[in-house]
Amino acid sequence: MTSPHRLSTVILPVRRWHEGGRDQWLRAEELGFHTAYTYDHLSWRSFRDGPWFGAVPTLTAAAAATSRMRLGTLVTSPNFRHPVTLAKDLISLDDVSGGRVTLGIGAGGSGFDATALGQEAWSPRERADRFAEFVPLLDRLLTEDAVTHRGTFYSADEARNIPGCVQRPRLPFAVAATGPRGLRLAARHGQAWVTTGDPKIFETGTPEQSRAALRAQLGKLAAACDEAGRDVAELDKILLTGFTPDRSRPLESLEAFVDFAGEHFALGFTEIAVHWPIPDSDFAADQAVFERIATEALDKLGR
DSSP states (O other): OOOSOEEEEEOOSOSOIIIIIHHHHHHHHHHTOSEEEEOOOSSOGGGTTSOOOOHHHHHHHHHHHOSSSEEEEEEEOTTSOOHHHHHHHHHHHHHHHTSOEEEEEOOOOSSGGGTTTSOOOOOHHHHHHHHHHHHHHHHHHHHOSEEEEEOSSOEEEEEEOOSOOSSSSOOOEEEEOOSHHHHHHHHHHOSEEEEOOOGGGTTTOOHHHHHHHHHHHHHHHHHHHHHTTOOGGGSEEEEEOSSSTTTTGGGSOHHHHHHHHHHHHHHTOOEEEEEOOOTTSTTOOOHHHHHHHHHHHHHHTTO
């Protein structure tokens, strides 16, 4: 997967497929985005009381409508997923797409997904414990024809996954993590690593403080890779924008984005993901400026 300077987008699943949803994915491919991701939630933040569609069906439809662009989740989590059923969905999605799927995966949070199935929200430690079991089991399910596993949280009894992924040995994992246990999972199982920055400085921090925090995260990822006996250069490093103190400012102009992207590529990131504009939301942006960024920014950065 590794090559420098990629630009991707995140299309939130808030539009009916035949009322503009399909057009967004087609336009993303026309604009040349490397990957178009979507969130894998049951509902999310300010969009909770409006339309919100499922990630896997949306990506399946996008796979059938597009032909070149990669597709993925950013990210799915154990909050409402089980490795056995998720593996079956992913193998099917990878087949429909012709091998264009990346699985963004994280430990989950305390939002609406955490209690939608009627359970109590898990503590941070339980989320980390579950994630540490979820990822290796999912790895096995996507690479072995039959898997039996008895775990603390997840089990599989001769779970069959024939013929496996189109991508071999399986579709790539982009592991979202900032803590030590998650970074170890990224080092051992990931083909990419994802961060949104440091949430502790989102409200009151500065862009300079954010870059320092990201530099520190990249250093911790490198240390985790060293511990795992792996070259950190093997992993793509993905920055999901919109959650650093810069907020939406990088999308205000082509020049602002080129400055922002150049600073973060220089830190060591290989891919930057920007949200497709949604009017009257935290992701509002001028569509024409957004499309200029998509088509011109990488050339100005020298790719």
